[in-house]
Amino acid sequence: MQVLGIETSCDETGIALYHSEKGLLAHHIFSQVSHEEYGGVVPELASRDHVHKVIPLIQSLLAEKKLNAADIDGIAYTAGPGLAGALLVGATVAKGLAFALGIPAIGVHHLEGHLLAPMLEETKPSFPFLTLLVSGGHTLLIKTTALGEYEILGESLDDAAGEAFDKTAKLLGLPYPGGPHLAVLASKGERHRFKLPRPLIDRGLDFSFSGLKTAVSQLIEKSPRDEKTQADIAAAFEQAVIDTLIVKATRALAITGFNQLVVAGGVGANQHLRQSLTQLAHSQGFQVFYPRPSFCTDNGAMIAYAGCQRLLKGEKSHELQVRARWPLSELRPPL
Template identity: 65%
Template sequence: MYVLGIETSCDETAVAIYHAKKGLIAHTLHSQILTHNEYGGVVPELASRDHVRKLIPLINQVLLESRINASAINGIAYTAGPGLMGALLVGATTARSLAWAWQKPAIAVHHMEGHLLAPMLEEQSPEFPFVALLISGGHTLLIEVSGVGQYCLLGESLDDAAGEAFDKTAKLLGLDYPGGPALSNLASQGKPRFKFPRPMTDRPGLDFSFSGLKTFTLNTYNTSNQAQQDKADIAFAFQQAMAETLAIKCKRALHQTSLSRLVVAGGVSANQEIRRQLEQMCEKSGAQIFFPRPEFCTDNGAMIAYAGCLRLQAGQTQGLEIFARPRWPMNELLNL
């Protein structure tokens, strides 16, 4: 079974082809970083227009790279949410139209389920059950995963998501968009001079809150000399606090569920300090940890094609309706 995967949830247009037995056949991605850089963040209307321009050429590109034609495609998977509504509609309408024209089944894929399953694309992939930490620009979730569609929410962010906190902190330090990688790069030049709080780790529970950490960072910056080394030291302290907070919560989740496997995915999972601290925690706890490769941490078509393939193989399809949801709780997904 060849599945075409389409991802247009935010500011990256991505397409991939996945085969049920052969694995990932081809994938490509167009980033809109340069488009949104001058605005310091994603402009939804510009994102949607860029998806319209880039999506069909990218689909043609992966078909060419795969050396197959449209008639060989057995199904089409597309990101239906959560995300920016205009951006989601570009992918949904294109996927639904191609499915109708090619007389193929289509399946709507949950964006975060795609991230959660991305480590399955690696040679050493996790077995069910496991705890998943999903950290991205819009989400921070801890989930107990028993199988595809079998998700129990353990904890989530009560305010800013991890990636959002990175981006906002980078902006207050005067760094360019995208803020997360810029802050991480600046932190590599910092020294352990400041001690930032580890939010909500002094009480039981698995929820997160990063708004206070962001405020603490702002206050520290305002009372500093605001020199370049001050910025680097503050970035270092912020990143350390974020990484340690995530590690503490993941350790609790593993203990609470009595599981020994941790999957970490989403754009923020590419951060090297976060990876280091989570790996160190798992090593001490006797747990295994799994990450997707860096190119599959951020939004990509491969994870959508893979997740869609699993659901199409299970017999799930959709009618002719164009389905897109900017908000879509994972507990509403069907259990395979």
């Protein structure tokens, strides 16, 4: 089965083609830059950019592989969660094209796409495994038993890890999007010059990063603004987040008895987090899996893969519907 994936949940237009036997055939992505001057995503601008880019990207991808629309067997699109207007662009294109071709179109949960993204790599996990999903909107520990069988073991009670990265970057005067810029600055800093809290680290599996963000804000206010101090603050913040994620993830591995950990979502591209977890996995005897960095952020490949798996399991098309809010706990296995 050859499935076209369409991702339009926020400010990146992702298109991909996945074959059930040959794997990922091609993927294109357009990252919007028009939001930088506003310091955050403007929903209306995001929707307009998707309108302009979805069809040309599909045409470009098919031309690259010397294929026609008639060669597509199914279409997967992000149905939520995300920006409602942006989601509707991908959904309507997917449904319209599917109707014209007489093929199924299936809505995919955005977070399911992320947690299955490592399946696109040569070295991949097998069910069951523990997922640490860390992004701008979510910080989740998920007991992942099978396709659609997800139990949330821990979640953020306030700011998600990625949100804390972006807010701290803004406090440091870094440009949007802040997370990657903060990571670059942190790589130049001394990680143990400043002591910052690790909220809730001594108990449970839930996360809290708002207190850490407040502590960083107070530290910035009373510290000099020289480049070294800024780098040291960034490094201390990054280390506090990473320490918290690692403690919670290893605690969840012990509780579940799993020996496989998947790290997905935008923060999963953080190189220091990857290095720290890889070293820990080697010393403690568990395996850790990541998508390639370009598949940690929003992309069409993960949507094409997740949709293909559900179509292969016999899941049928549904009515055109998008959900700006859609808890992962409401997702079910294919019927």
